Amino acid sequence: MLKVDSISKTFRSLRNVVRALTGxxxxxxxxEIVALLGRNGSGKxxxxxxxxxxVIPDEGxxxxxxxxxxxPNYMAQLGALIDTNRVLFPRLSPFENLVYTCxxxxxxxxxxxxxxxxxxxxxxxxxxRNAPAQTLSxxxxxxxxxxxxxxxxxxxxxxxxxxxxxxxxxxxxxxxQILGMAKAGKGILLTTHQLEVAxxxxxxxxxxxxxRIVVDKAKEELLxxxxxxxxRVTFKEPVNLPELPFQxxxxxxxxxxxxxxxxxxxxxxxxxxxxxxxxxxxxxREVELAEIFxxxxxxxxxxxx
Amino acid sequence: xxxxxxxxxxxxxxxxxxxxxxxxxxxxxxxxxxxxFFLLKGVAQLSGVSSSNPETIFRLLVGYLLGLLAMSALxxxxxxxxxxxxxxxxxxxxxSGHGLTAFFVTQALxxxxxxxxxxxxxxxxxxxxxxxxxxxxxxxxxxxxLFYIAALGLGLVVGALALLFKxxxxxxxxxxxxxxxxxxxxxxxxxxxxxxxxxxxxxxxxQGSAVEAYWWILLLAxxxxxxxxxxxxxxxxxxxxxxxxxxxxE
Numbered sequence: 419m420l421k422v423d424s425i426s427k428t429f430r431s432l433r434n435v436v437r438a439l440t441g442x443x444x445x446x447x448x449x450e451i452v453a454l455l456g457r458n459g460s461g462k463x464x465x466x467x468x469x470x471x472x473v474i475p476d477e478g479x480x481x482x483x484x485x486x487x488x489x490p491n492y493m494a495q496l497g498a499l500i501d502t503n504r505v506l507f508p509r510l511s512p513f514e515n516l517v518y519t520c521x522x523x524x525x526x527x528x529x530x531x532x533x534x535x536x537x538x539x540x541x542x543x544x545x546x547r548n549a550p551a552q553t554l555s556x557x558x559x560x561x562x563x564x565x566x567x568x569x570x571x572x573x574x575x576x577x578x579x580x581x582x583x584x585x586x587x588x589x590x591x592x593x594x595q596i597l598g599m600a601k602a603g604k605g606i607l608l609t610t611h612q613l614e615v616a617x618x619x620x621x622x623x624x625x626x627x628x629x630r631i632v633v634d635k636a637k638e639e640l641l642x643x644x645x646x647x648x649x650r651v652t653f654k655e656p657v658n659l660p661e662l663p664f665q666x667x668x669x670x671x672x673x674x675x676x677x678x679x680x681x682x683x684x685x686x687x688x689x690x691x692x693x694x695x696x697x698x699x700x701x702x703r704e705v706e707l708a709e710i711f712x713x714x715x716x717x718x719x720x721x722x723x
Numbered sequence: 724x725x726x727x728x729x730x731x732x733x734x735x736x737x738x739x740x741x742x743x744x745x746x747x748x749x750x751x752x753x754x755x756x757x758x759x760f761f762l763l764k765g766v767a768q769l770s771g772v773s774s775s776n777p778e779t780i781f782r783l784l785v786g787y788l789l790g791l792l793a794m795s796a797l798x799x800x801x802x803x804x805x806x807x808x809x810x811x812x813x814x815x816x817x818x819s820g821h822g823l824t825a826f827f828v829t830q831a832l833x834x835x836x837x838x839x840x841x842x843x844x845x846x847x848x849x850x851x852x853x854x855x856x857x858x859x860x861x862x863x864x865x866x867x868x869l870f871y872i873a874a875l876g877l878g879l880v881v882g883a884l885a886l887l888f889k890x891x892x893x894x895x896x897x898x899x900x901x902x903x904x905x906x907x908x909x910x911x912x913x914x915x916x917x918x919x920x921x922x923x924x925x926x927x928x929x930q931g932s933a934v935e936a937y938w939w940i941l942l943l944a945x946x947x948x949x950x951x952x953x954x955x956x957x958x959x960x961x962x963x964x965x966x967x968x969x970x971x972x973e
Contacts, residue, residue: 430967431967464968470814472968473965473968491820493818498818504811505811506810510741518737519815519819521729522730522821523819524726
């Protein structure tokens with residue numbers, strides 16, 4: 419299991435002090451895809467970089483299958499895609515880049531060549547195996563970054579925005595690989611701003627806001643919980659809304675209000691505030707992960723304000 | 724040790740691929756370095772040093788080539804750090820689990836072959852052109868080895884600065900200004916400086932003189948000390964860069 423245990427990190431420079439993470443804890447079990455979501459600057463990349471050992475936390479620890487960073491074989495448990503744009507040795511071809519990556523991880527040359535061939539085939543890059551790395555398109559480089567991350571077939575993989583900038587076909591190929599890896603028992607921690615990608619892939623959702631984890635739940639549990647708190651209110655005629663202390667949107671016609679409550683009992687409060695506007699219907703509705711994300715990050719921001 | 728051998732094998736393969744892919748770079752480097760030597764010779768002549776004296780030319784030539792070798796080690800690690808940070812491959816080095824010190828030292832050693840080949844070709848061509856006689860002995864190998872390791876130790880110090888401060892081009896220039904004249908001129912006042920001591924031992928060996936055990940012991944002790952300081956500072960800088968979150972930044 420990959421375990422992030424109460425890590426905190428503050429970056430200090432001459433000009434400013436940035437509290438990046440506060441007591442962040444997370445777990446990724448084998449076969450699980452955990453989506454780490456958050457707005458820009460919420461601490462996602464710092465969390466990923468800390469797990470990789472690129473950042474040393476001020477407090478807390480990270481362990482993988484009981485091994486802590488610095489212990490032999492910690493890194494053998496881990497593969498990471500940190501930057502999809504910059505990952506290749508520019509003077510080597512994709513095939514050579516992968517053979518080198520495998521060789522550095524201890525594979526013998528014939529084994530490394532086999533693995534490189536397998537990965538290039540898998541990601542549809544075999545045709546480009548001998549092209550200079552500088553001539554690859556952005557999408558191809560992203561796929562190569564993914565291939566480099568999983569070259570040594572690690573049990574845990576960290577993916578920082580893996581589908582960023584990919585066209586729909588390339589994104590589908592990558593998503594299929596990620597799902598396949600999880601099926602094969604690998605634990606995956608991924609960050610993304612594409613919430614529909616997270617919704618399709620993940621089994622668990624952790625949301626970071628202001629450097630803190632504000633929610634960490636199984637995706638189904640989270641969606642179910644929000645289904646109980648999400649309502650669609652339809653009015654007989656366009657209305658002006660009173661001040662509502664819940665996340666809500668009123669459509670352009672001014673007749674349909676969608677609202678997410680913090681807990682189901684707030685429905686009474688909602689009704690009280692909407693009175694005496696003419697109601698046509700009120701119904702529960704299914705929510706999407708994007709709305710849950712907005713709800714949590716907005717809530718955190720309003721609390722900190 | 725097995726891990727280092729794996730790393731060395733992979734790095735040597737990468738260095739070889741990069742060299743053979745750009746052969747003109749190697750040839751032009753050779754021509755350029757040859758031309759710089761003639762420029763140096765001209766400057767020496769203008770400043771009143773007799774360039775017809777084989778002894779003077781020999782000192783200049785050996786000093787120049789050793790200076791080039793030292794500079795490749797001195798700036799090589801820092802230059803490689805900047806290159807890897809730019810291409811985004813520095814993170815992958817960390818993720819490989821070898822540790823950055825092992826990575827960059829191994830990389831420098833794996834890239835030594837073309838530099839040595841360059842130096843030997845230039846040495847043979849220029850000694851032949853200037854009709855200089857020299858003698859070769861097996862003792863040259865440890866002498867050049869110790870000279871290079873000392874330069875590598877200093878290279879780690881410069882690399883440590885590159886890890887923390889990123890842009891250190893002016894420091895490179897300063898190092899070049901200090902190291903080149905020190906190695907070429909072989910000033911007695913700087914005899915304690917490891918690179919100068921190493922250069923002096925190599926010069927003596929090439930001229931067929933015996934080197935006393937005392938100088939060997941001193942050279943070995945100095946080289947070990949410089950390498951240890953280099954490794955220590957590089958490790959500290961690596962840790963500090965991770966603490967500040969700077970690793971992998973350009």
